Every structure is written in C-alpha cells, then in structure tokens.
Amino acid sequence: MNEFNKIIDEIKSLQSISPDAEFASLSKSMILSLPQNQKQGFFHTHFLNLSISLATTLALTLTVVIMGSLRTTPGQQSPELSAVEEEASAITQNIDASFKEINQYKESARKTDLALSEVTSITPTHLNPTILTEEINRIQKVDSSNETQVNSLLNEALK
C-alpha cells in the first residue's frame, strides 16, 4: 500500500503542469465574447412539434395515395382485385345488352305507330276512278215522286 502511495505522490507531481497564463486569458476572453446557445422556449418547441406532426400526417397520406395508385396499375394487380374487376365488367355488359334490347323494342313500337298513322290518314285514291264511275252508273236511280217504284223497292228489301 505504501508503494502505491509513493506512486500516487509521484503522479501528483504532474499537477505542476499548467497552461500558459497568456493563452488562458486570451482563450477566456474569446469564449466570453461569443453568445450562448439559448434553450428553446415552450412556444418554439410547441409549434415545432405541431409542424412535425403535420408533416408526418402529410407524408403518411401521400404514402397511402402513392401505394394505392401503384396497386391499381395494370399488370400489378392482386388476384382478388382482378376477379372483382372481371365480375364488374360482366355486369356492365349485361346492363348494356338490356339497354340495347329496350332500344330495339322502342324503335319497333315507334315504327308500328308511324305505319298505323299513315294508313289512317291515306284517302282511297288508289281505287280506279273508271270502276268507281261504272259502279255509280249501275246504281238505279229511283224517282222518289213515283210511289209505285218506291213501294216495289221496299217490298224487295223486305223479302
């Protein structure tokens, strides 16, 4: 133990080492001429934290949007998503076919209606005027003042 004490005393002899007085004075005045870094106050810290929170939220939202768009890019779809899309496409085709059918019925009804209107509005001009004249001439004209002829026609009609 005495040996250790002797060594410790020898080590303590190095306490004679000291910095140059001129250097120490200059160094101290240089340091004290510089400003201290100030601790950030509540206001600064509070709003800095808020900004960080907003930035984080924005970054997460952007990430979700980008990831979502990547997932819907053709050629990179999952099997489940492809199946759903195929089903949706088939339903859309069925609906389109039904609409087509409805349009066909509608067109057909419109044409029928048009044809009937035309038929009802056409006069019998297509009949041959010569035949009509002959028919008229064939009709026996009866003189209404001749009672004998009128009676004879009535008797014929009643038979």
Place this chain on the structure above:
Amino acid sequence: MLEDEHNLIVRIKHGDSEAFGLIYDHYMPMIYRFVLVKVGSKEDAEDISHQVFLKAWQNVNGQYSERGFPFSSWLYQIARNSIIDHYRRIKPMSSLEDEENTEELIDHARLDYKIDLKDSSNKILEAIKKLKNIEADVVTMRFIDDLSIKEVALAVGKTEGAVKLIQHRALEKIKSDLKERYE
C-alpha cells in the same frame, strides 16, 4: 468541486460571464493537464482545452442538467470526446469502426509524444503513456486532477466499482513499469 458551484452554474445559465470566468479559472488547469497527458503537444492541448470551454459556455443551457451530475464530469466528458475527435482528425477512421479501435489508436499515438518535464515527472508520465486509454483517464482524473471516484465514474460512463478496479490495475501497471525500468 468548486465552492458554491451550484449557484455559479445557475448564473452561467442566465448568461453571467463573470460566473463562467470563475468556473473557467478553476477547471481550465485541470482540463489542460488532462488533455496534455493524452495528446502530448502543448499546442494541441491548448486548442482542445479552448474548444472544451467554448462548447461548455455555448451549450450549458441545452445539454447540461445538474441533477446528480457534477459540472466537472460534464467538462471531462466534453474533453474526452474532443480528444477522440482530435485523434480521428490525425488518422481518419470510418464511422463503422468501433470505440475499441479508437481507444487502440489513442493508446498507440500517445506512445510517440514527449512532454518537456523535469526528470521525475517524465518517469511517471512515461509509465502513464503505456497504460490503456481508460486507465490513463482514470489515473489522470483521480491523482493529477483530484476528482472523486463518483465524478470520474460519471465522466467515463462506468460504475464507481469499475473505476476502483481500473484505478487499482493502472497503479499495478505503473509500479511494474517503474520497477522494470529503474530498479
């Protein structure tokens, strides 16, 4: 530890340069000796010591918390890191290299320097130079700068028990070295 150090630190935190001047006058010779024993060059020791107190003055508000942590331990932590930075500047290392490699680098570099001291001091300094970096740190802080075991433990980031062991081992090594060379 400086008398009324707590009040001085409070004043320094409020930008009191006179209070910092008192702390500087008390601790500068200690930090300078510690650094000189580690780097061996008067110019480098002055430069590093200046940087230590500059960092302390500028960062005392943000980085130093008094709760159970002596100001001296904080200053020696800054000094140790500054010495590591100094050796890394001399021999650049990749950031992936671990602390052990840095310690080895400092151990080897210290063997090359020579401080102009009186003969008896040179003998003991030569023995300290042969110690491992952590052993030299503990011996310098404990016996050259008169720090307590607790202050040293906090400065080097080890338990008080570990510091006592390192101190004992270092003294044994110094004893063996002196015996080997001078008896």
